[in-house]
Amino acid sequence: MIELNFDNVRVEGGYDIPWPSMHLVRQAFEAPVIGVKEIPKILEEQFKKEAISQKIKPGMKIAVGVGSRGITNLQEVVRCTVLELKKRGAIPFIVPAMGSHGGGLAEGQQQILADYGITEEQVGAPVRSSMDTVHLGKVNGEVDVYFDRIAYEEADGIIVVSRIKPHTDFKGRIESGFMKMLGIGLGKHKGASFLHRGGMLAFAQLVPEIGKFIMDKVPFLFGVGIIENAFHDTAHLEVVPKEELPKREEELLVKATNWMPKFHLQEIDVLIVDEIGKNISGSGMDPNIIGRSSSSEFFTFEQAPPIRRIVVLGITPESHGNSTGLGLADFTTVQTLSQVDFAAFYANTITAVEIGGGKLPLILKNDQQAIAAAIKTxxxxxxxxxxxxxxxxxxxxxxxxxxxxxxxxVRQHPAMEILGDETTFNFDETGKLVR
Structure with missing residues (x-):
């Protein structure tokens, strides 16, 4: 056990910096919205499509893959999906589709789903979590493909509930969505490890190839696709049959990219981030926003402004100590470090191969020191x-x-508006930022 003592850590010159006055600003984005009360009707209509309804037969056991991202209205989307399957006589059950998350443990993955309200009591289908896999074969003669054993051996049909969005560590026609959930999410820890072994650079080609390979090997039926707007609201719901993939996923990714948030500012010297987490982004904080990732040497994030220094002040409780992405920051605090579960953190980082997000930034005693150090540098x-x-x-x-x-x-940008009077940075007696 390593004990770290930061009592003697000092920012050179103390806090004799000109603390800036801060102003609350609104950024506007194109933002279609689907309210939670609209979800049942939309999914009911989607399931009536002949390409979907004809696939569901009475008595079919259907595995519903659900991932570990913090998706708005996920519980309601899963609940309605289960309900539509039951209406047609199917027998659905939930399987975690989250690769190595949850510390790479079955109980850890089940707990993540429970935290999102995905339990039998709340969505109407049992959760069956296991890290056991079956080997489906090889892609390109060298990439071993594994798949959730329960879904493969005990289901007559398999579907996935997935958010389609730009990925944080690679760029291609297919990024985060159905294909990735099939190959990595349902590949469990073992499958995710094999797929990541060659690094993220190969993912643009590998993810769609492995997705198509799996669809030919397992009884995959369709995907329930979710797109969110810049405000993290549900913006689009669509049930996509196997026959329309991966082409339809490519089209949905374009839509998702156009709707995602961003900074309208041209340049930022210091970005202070209150919290990072797996429920925020697969990389803790979205590289599409901050312009940094573990694979940044391979490509750039064109819509992100240059950011000189990033300070991270906490990890979300939903991450269960998985602080993936902390290494993308320049400064953090002792309090943030105390929230890290290194077993979960390293399991995810090592599985992903790209280890940059698993490194530690400079660790300061408190929020005040961390922010001051960022401004000074x-x-x-x-x-x-x-x-x-x-x-x-x-x-x-x-x-x-x-x-x-x-x-x-801000005043010159048509999509930005000043909302309030100026305020100053306030810290309590321990140096913690008072929000």
Whole structure:
């Protein structure tokens, strides 16, 4: 057990920095919305499509793959999916489709689903969690493909409930969605490890190839696709039959990319992030937003502004200590480090092969020290010129805090609006930022 003592850590010069005044700003985005009360009717209509309804036969045991991302209205989408399957006489059950998450343990994955409200009591179907897999064969003669044993051996049909969105560590026509959930999510820890072994650079080609390979090997029926808008609201729901994949997923990814949030600002010197987590992004904080990833040397995130320093002040409880993405920050705190479960953190990082997100940033005693250190290291001779932005997380960018020296840029942007008077940074007696 390593004990870290930060009592003697000091930011050179103390806190004698010009703490910037901050202003609350609204960022506007194109944002279609589906309310939670609309979900049952939409899915009812989707399941009536002949290409979907004809696949479901009375008495069929259907495995419903559900992942580990923090998806708005996930419980309701899964509940309605289960209900539509039961209406047609099927016998659905839930299987976790989350690769190595949950510490790579069956009980850890079941707990993640329970935290999202995915239990038999709440969605109407039992959850059957196991890390056992079957070997389906090889893709490209060298990539071993594994698949959830329960779904493969005990289901007459398999479906997945998946959010379609830009991936955090690779770019291609297919990124996060049905194909990735089939290959990595339902591949469990073993399958995810084999797929990641060659690194993320190969994923643009590998993910769709493995997805198509699996669809030919297992009784896959269809996917229930979710797209969210820039405010993390449900924006689109669609049930896509196997025969329309992967082409339809490519089209949905374009839609998802157009609707995702971003910073409208041109450049940021210090970004303060209250929380990172697996429920926020697969990388803890979305590289599409911050412009950094474990694979950044292979491609760029064109819509992200340059950011000199990132400070992370916490990890979401839903992450269960999996602090993947902490290594993308420059500074963090002792309090944040105390929230890390290194077993879960390293299991996810090593499985992903790209280890940059698993490294540790500079660790300061408290929020005040971490933010001060970030401001001091921006290479700005005049610290009054440091452009500071403060956000809750990379999912919630509709309201952000910006320093006064960014207000002219805000006023000139048609999709930005100043909402409140200026405020200052306030810290309690322990140096913790008072929100």
């Amino acid at each position: 921006t290479r700005k001779r005049n610290l009054d010129d440091v452009r500071v932005v403060h956000i809750k997380n990379t999912l919630e960018l509709n309201k952000i805090w910006v320093s006064s020296n960014l207000l002219d840029e």
